[in-house]
Amino acid sequence: MTEATIVTTSASRTPHQIWLRVRGLLLTLLILIVAGITFAAVGSGDQHGRLDPRSADPYGSRAVAELLTDRGVSVSVATTLDEATGASGPDTTLLVAGPNLLTAHQQLRLRTATGDAAGRTVLVAPGPPSVTRLAPGVRADPASRVTARTPDCEFPAARTAGTADAGGNRYTTDVHGATACYPDNGLPTLLVLPGRGTGDTVLLGSPDILHNDRLDLEGNASLALQLLGSRPHLVWYLPSLTDPSAAEGDANGGSEDGSREDESGGERGFIGLIPSGWLWGTLQLALAAGLTAVWRARRLGPLVTEPLPVAIPASESTVGRARLYRKANARDRAAEALRSATRTRIAPLLGVSSRDTRSPEVLLPAVSARLATTGSDLRTLLFGPAPADDAALVLLTDQLDALEREVRTS
Structure with a gap:
């Protein structure tokens, strides 16, 4: 009997077999990446983020910016502290969209610059401890629910606007001449502090009256236009994490551990700084990968027999x-x-x-x-x-x- 020469071979799959199995998954992944880049490029002109005067998103502020422009107020966007402080002056309103994102050093610089400018400064939802640096003599209390509230104060802009969506951070102060409006359990959610000359500082407990989707509710539009349109120029300061001034002074970014605060005054870690869209996208990709793994995984367990409808030779x-x-x-x-x-x-x-x-x-x-x-x-x-x-x-x-x-x- 002839003896066969048997050579041991590897049971591993060849590169060609691996390519045949994964090419469909790779093609799907490529389509998702191209679609994501396309959608991002198409929408980049209108979507910039929360409280951005260029954004038409529900939480953007393009509507109030356009209304101010129609009334003759020039609106400019600043993304660095130097741009914001350089443009401030007695005929300028400086709106700080994210004061809690500033480092301690930036907050002190901003306070010094706005105090000397004698214009109006609007701080949107400053929380502890940023409010103590930006508005000495003021303390932020736990946030409340945003709802329609009456002004209950003598501030002309609030009395004209009447009922408006207010809430969020509440404030207490011992500053003489401060005006407290839209109270919640006796604590104001809008506080006006007198400044140098005709200047003042407005602490707005919640950004809701500036959002596109809430501007037409209650007296929100009237209150927003009066707060931001009292001067001929409006500088809309959107703090950026890439601002070079953030590296000055306290190199840790305003706190001992290098974290920053969120809009309610709490500490924000690394995850809190990631845009919500990226988090949702990562979650969806993880879910898709899990479903693909279940679909393509090897089925374990014993084989199950079942009767066939026809006899197979x-x-x-x-x-x-x-x-x-x-x-x-x-x-x-x-x-x-x-x-x-x-x-x-x-x-x-x-x-x-x-x-x-x-x-x-x-x-x-x-x-x-x-x-x-x-x-x-x-x-x-x-x-x-x-x-x-x-x-x-x-x-x-x-x-x-x-x-x-x-x-x-x-």
Whole structure:
């Protein structure tokens, strides 16, 4: 009997097989990236962020900026502290959209500059401890719910606007001449502090009256236009994390651990500085990856049999399985199926029980005694490694057929 030369091969998938399996997933990922970049580019002209006078988003402030422009007030955007302080003056209103994002050093610089300018400064939702630096003598109390409130004060802008959406941070102060409006449980949510000359500082507990989606409610538009339109020029300061002035003074960014405060006055960590859109996008991608893993994962557990609607000839099942093995280059499994079938068929002829067909110590001596064939040849034939190529697999099939015929005729 001719002995086949069997060469051990790796069961790992080839690069071509890996490419065929992952190309669909990579194409889907590429489409998602291109779509995201396209949508970002298309919407970049109108969407800049919260309280941005260029943004038409519900939480942007484009509507109030355009109304002010129609009334002759020039509106300019500043993203650095130097731009904001350089543009301040007696005929200018400086709106600080995110005072809690400023470092302690920036807050002190801003307070000094606005105190000397004798204009109006509007601080949007300053919380502790930023309010103590930007408005000495004022303390911020826990935030309240934003709802329609009456002014209950003599401040002309508030009396003209009447009921407006107010709330958020509440303030207490011992500054002489301060005007407290829109109180909640006795604490004002809008506080006006007198300044140098005709200047003043307005602490707005909540930014809601400046949002596009709430400007047409209650007296929000009237209050916003009067607060921001009392001077011919409005500088809309949007603090930026890339502002070079943030590295000056306190290099840790205004706190001992380098974190910043959120709009309600609490500490913001790294996650709090990430835009919410990125967080939602990451969550959606993680969910999609998880579903893809479940979809493509190997199913574990025993096979479940079920009755077929039609009878399938054994030859067709054999051919179908052989084609699947060939498509997957699974010569190891094909060879094991052939060897197992041969061992199962010759075992009764040799007087070996079916449970010992996988035991070389029991089956090989019985075959050797029957055919007087060397044990090494039989071990390679019945229990050897996977064939190296298709030709070796065909040769193995012929040798197994020859062995079975010898056992039957001997």
